[in-house]
Amino acid sequence: MTPIRLVRHDPALRLAALLITLYGALLGTLAPYVSTLAVEVFGLDDADFGAVLAVASGVSAVGAIGLGIRADQSARRRPVALFTLGLMVCGLALVSALRSPLSFVLAHAVLLPASTSLFGQVFALARLAAACHPPQARDGIMAVVRAGFALGFVAVVPVWSVAFGSGAGLGVVQPAALAVGLCMVALVERHWPRDGATPWVDRPSGLRLGAALAEMLHPRIAARVLALGAVNGAVMLYIALVGLSLTQIAGRSAADVALYVGIVAGLEVPLMLALPRIMGRASRGGLIWLGACVYGAHLAAIPWLAPTGWLWALTLPGAAGGALILTLPIAYLQDLLGDRPGAGGALMALQKLAGDASAALSFSVGTWAAGYGLAAGLGAGLAVAGASALWLMDRRAGRAGLAPA
Structure with a gap:
């Protein structure tokens, strides 16, 4: 299948697919257990957790729009991706280290929602890289990259099911998610194409x-x-x-x-x-x-x-x-x-x-x-x-x- 071959052999597309797969694994590690962590581990009641979700939804949208526009204005996408991952790592490190209700709220209402803009940034990279390939292959390329998210999510769910069945506590999911986030930082730092040195043209919008x-x-x-x-x-x-x-x-x-x-x-x-x-x-x-x-x-x-x-x-x-x-x-x-x-x-x-x-x-x-x-x-x-x-x-x-x- 041509799109799979294109993704496998193109370094930028391969990076996008790997990042999305790791992002799926990170959310598969964290997302199913956030509500239980909020109530049973950090002592939030239903109203408090509902407020966290409401704030998180707005922060996620604002962060994605602001960072997306900033990346277009400057065409310097690598620093924006690293900044976004920095927010993610800081949020996960904060709640892993302090284990307090305040750290949980700050991480899950502000820092982690703002970092969800990484999803759009990785697909922006995939779109730019796909411009170097035949136009008719672009939808297929995006489908292959998006499939990585589902693959990562599905892969970790049974692992955690076995871990919890063996007696692991819920408190381990955030340090585990932090480890995945640090792997993503290392990948972006090492393999994200340097701005201005890409095989595609990425002009600043100036808007x-x-x-x-x-x-x-x-x-x-x-x-x-x-x-x-x-x-x-x-x-x-x-x-x-x-x-x-x-x-x-x-x-x-x-x-x-x-x-x-x-x-x-x-x-x-x-x-x-x-x-x-x-x-x-x-x-x-x-x-x-x-x-x-x-x-x-x-x-x-x-x-x-x-x-x-x-x-x-x-x-x-x-x-x-x-x-x-x-x-x-x-x-x-x-x-x-x-x-x-x-x-x-x-x-x-x-x-x-x-x-x-x-x-x-x-x-x-x-x-x-x-x-x-x-x-x-x-x-x-x-x-x-x-x-x-x-x-x-x-x-x-x-x-x-x-x-x-």
Whole structure:
């Protein structure tokens, strides 16, 4: 498969894939246990932890936008990546060393959320490096790099399951995540291409902050980010509902939740790697719409099939739809700001913010009115509506370059 060969043999693409894989492993080590750490280890109550999550969501978006714009302004991406990783390492070191509620809040509300902009920065590097290869291979390259995140995440989850089953305490996850973060710092320091010495051209944008923000918030761009946010909201809602739907059923347990999530994430990896074989046969917007329909059907069916053996049949459509809606929007958003790879990466943070809002709305209204079944149905409906709106906007735009194909 050509995209895999290109990533393997191109040093910058290989670095991007490795960094994303390690980032997936870091989040797989930390993210599933943050809420338990907050309440059981650091003594926060539900309201306190909710406030931490709310602040973290805003800091993540602001950090991604600010650092993305800064990288475009100067075209000095290596120092920005090192600064971002510095925030990550400082946050993890702080909470690992002090083990206090204040250190936990500072790390998880400010430092670690600000460091999530690394995701967009690595994909900005991948986009720039992909410019040295045939244009038709770019979506496939992004799919291969994105598959690394799922691979890293899936690889560490069973390791921690065994570790906790053997008696390890939750307090070890942050030092372990710190070790992964330090490996990422070493990789960037040693292998990130030196600014001005790259085989691709990366010109400074010269835009002031206000002008760059105005460019990102142009109605043509903002409408598409919101539409993709509705699609992404289905993924956020799935994460919230799968555990609640399964653990409240007699005969189901947290082990079923872990197994289901693990199967879906594990199947996503080969399906993402296989995406280049279908790209080009349909428009990117059309494939996102197809992915939203398949993933939405999977999401809507979970609460109804949770008591039955048919639940496990949903893992395949869940992985197939997820492979499409987790991968294709990356290149789509980058193409909205084609000559601003940093700001294009920051649009991913805005998409996630919109997705969080969509998921929260579906969950709140659905559970208030009828329960998890309605919440899942609303989230699926919003995802399909967002993908449909995206496809219609691109179709009406009509002109090449105005909207990604």
